[in-house]
Amino acid sequence: MNRTQWASVTAVVLALLFAGGAVTFASADRSPRSHTPTTLSADAGFARDMSVHHQQAVEMSFIVRDRTTNEEVRRLAYDIANTQANQRGMMLGWLDLWQLPKVQADQAPMAWMGMGDMHDESAAEDGALMPGMATRAQLDQLRAASGREAEVLFLKLMTAHHKGGIHMAEGCVEKCEPGVERDLAQGMVDGQSAEIKLMADMLKARGA
Numbered sequence: 001m002n003r004t005q006w007a008s009v010t011a012v013v014l015a016l017l018f019a020g021g022a023v024t025f026a027s028a029d030r031s032p033r034s035h036t037p038t039t040l041s042a043d044a045g046f047a048r049d050m051s052v053h054h055q056q057a058v059e060m061s062f063i064v065r066d067r068t069t070n071e072e073v074r075r076l077a078y079d080i081a082n083t084q085a086n087q088r089g090m091m092l093g094w095l096d097l098w099q100l101p102k103v104q105a106d107q108a109p110m111a112w113m114g115m116g117d118m119h120d121e122s123a124a125e126d127g128a129l130m131p132g133m134a135t136r137a138q139l140d141q142l143r144a145a146s147g148r149e150a151e152v153l154f155l156k157l158m159t160a161h162h163k164g165g166i167h168m169a170e171g172c173v174e175k176c177e178p179g180v181e182r183d184l185a186q187g188m189v190d191g192q193s194a195e196i197k198l199m200a201d202m203l204k205a206r207g208a
Contacts, residue, residue, distance in 0.1 A: 039100050042175035045112025046168065046185065047091040048104060049130060053165055054084040054091075056133055060157060063142050067150035072202065076195070080158065083191065087184065094181065113171040132164015152208045155199045162192040162199075 037043035061081035065074050095102050109130045126135040134142075134157045142153050165188060172185035 036098050037100070037177070039104060040107065040112070042112045042172060043177055043181055044095065044098065044100050045104075045107070045110070046172040046176055047095050047181065048102060049109050049112075050165070050168055050172075050185075050188075051088045051091045051102070052109070053130055053133060053161075053168065054088040057081070057084045057158065057161055057165070058088070060134065060139070060142065060154060060161070063139070064150055064154040067142070067146050067154075068148075070147075070151055073151045073154065076198070076202070077154070080195070087188065090184065091181075110168065110171075112175070113168070130164060131167060132161045134161065148206060152203065152206055155203050155206075156208070159196055159199050159203075162196050166192050166196075 058081045061077035061084075065077045068074065092102060109124075123135055126137060127133070127139070128135045138153075138157060142150060142157065145153050169185040169188040169192075173182055173189065176182045176185065
């Protein structure tokens with residue numbers, strides 16, 4: 001990966017982190033919502049589901065940082081972990097603000113998108129609760145790998161993870177109320193799309 005490509009992706013990441021801060025500030029300065037989201041709303045469903053989705057991305061990023069010494073992959077993993085941990089904290093904070101549960105046991109993941117009964121049950125039982133999420137077996141495989149093998153597996157798993165995350169974020173852009181949460185969802189679409197392109201180049205450089 002050349003300096004120009006890294007500079008471009010770094011600019012996207014920094015812009016998203018800045019946007020995250022702006023969203024936090026705006027949420028404090030914005031007029032109160034016309035109503036508090038209900039627990040079955042798209043706003044609450046997205047915040048809950050994407051928090052779970054993001055947590056796995058953070059976990060995978062920390063795993064690969066321990067399994068390779070390649071600075072390019074380690075930088076990407078750090079950027080993903082930092083960005084998604086920050087966004088996850090914001091979404092959980094909104095649920096607290098709305099006084100809504102962080103877990104809705106009687107609602108299937110992505111039910112707020114009309115997709116609650118469309119996910120592979122066998123994959124869900126192995127930890128892949130939503131599209132794009134890795135199974136426990138895949139995470140164990142990543143923990144057992146090292147060097148180039150770990151890098152390639154991480155890049156493939158994270159590419160699939162981002163694609164699932166983009167699909168969910170696009171659902172919020174369509175269904176969530178206008179405001180800071182929908183703005184954050186659009187930022188996720190833009191940032192993760194840029195990272196998918198970067199990871200495609202990194203996989204190509206590794207012959208994968």
